[in-house]
Amino acid sequence: MRAARLVTLLLLLQNRGRMTAAQLAAELEVSVRTVYRDVESLSAAGVPVYGEPGHDGGYALLDGYRTRLTGLTAPEAEALFLAGLPGPAAELGLGSVLAAAELKLEAALPAELRAQAGRIRERFHFDAPGWYRDADEVPYLPALAAAVWQRRAVRVRYRRWYRPEEVERRLEPYGIVLKAGRWYAVACAGTGIRVYRIGQIQALEPLDEEFTPPPGFDLAAHWASHTAELQARLWQGEAEIRISPAGRARLPDLTVQAVQDAVDAGHDEDDGWRRAVIPIESLVHAETELLKLGAEVEVLAPPQLRERMAATARALAERYA
Structure with missing residues (x-):
């Protein structure tokens, strides 16, 4: 347990940069005193970790240092293969990327772990759409996903259920959500952040206009709030x-x-x-x-x-x- 925690602490500092003892303690779910002891152990083992006092201080790794830890436990390897969703990845235009990443991961694993993780595909399958209905056709999903990655606005022709049924909108897409086999875009249309069903997009034009989401915008938190409000409005x-x-x-x-x-x-x-x-x-x-x-x-x-x-x-x- 302690060895795994030390590895996690090291990777946190490597991936996130300077972190306070309190932040590390929260991530590792231990006390601040335990973090102090763990940092001392890493330093004694030759890891160039140092601390800076003050309000903006914390622990950090010496510039340029990166660990070459590549070991995975069997459950970790299984979890990585279990996380791959080939259907949604393909719809996003990332099917070949996902396949290549899985091949590289599989090649890097020891033989025993490779066989164990390979059994995941034989025993588990994810089918995102709900029963008795087909998933949406989403021809513009890859283009919209590209706009999300690049933080660029798009112009869409969108079909809705009330009149006028077709409207044009300039959207700043902040993120994409897959819910029960249907894809949704969380985007700003100039009058606030709204949710658009991507299967209802009839045409899409990428625009050469960059945007910046509001400070602190959290896609998962916004989606949770949206669904809660939708549920509250649903019951009349x-x-x-x-x-x-x-x-x-x-x-x-x-x-x-x-x-x-x-x-x-x-x-x-x-x-x-x-x-x-x-x-x-x-x-x-x-x-x-x-x-x-x-x-x-x-x-x-x-x-x-x-x-x-x-x-x-x-x-x-x-x-x-």
């Missing part, structure tokens, strides 16, 4: 339902986590059914989703939704009479 109302044990067993395959959580928080009745108040997007959407449960659910409120369910049930009964 509530419905009170009764659901059978069989219906509850089918819920995970039919609906989203928010509905599942609401049902889990409900209370059981004497007949074994559970009463709960669930969030709904709209009456139409709620009817469609609840009908998937057939007779294993009963809508109690609102009256409009109960009436829609009853009307559909009557129509079905007449159809199959």
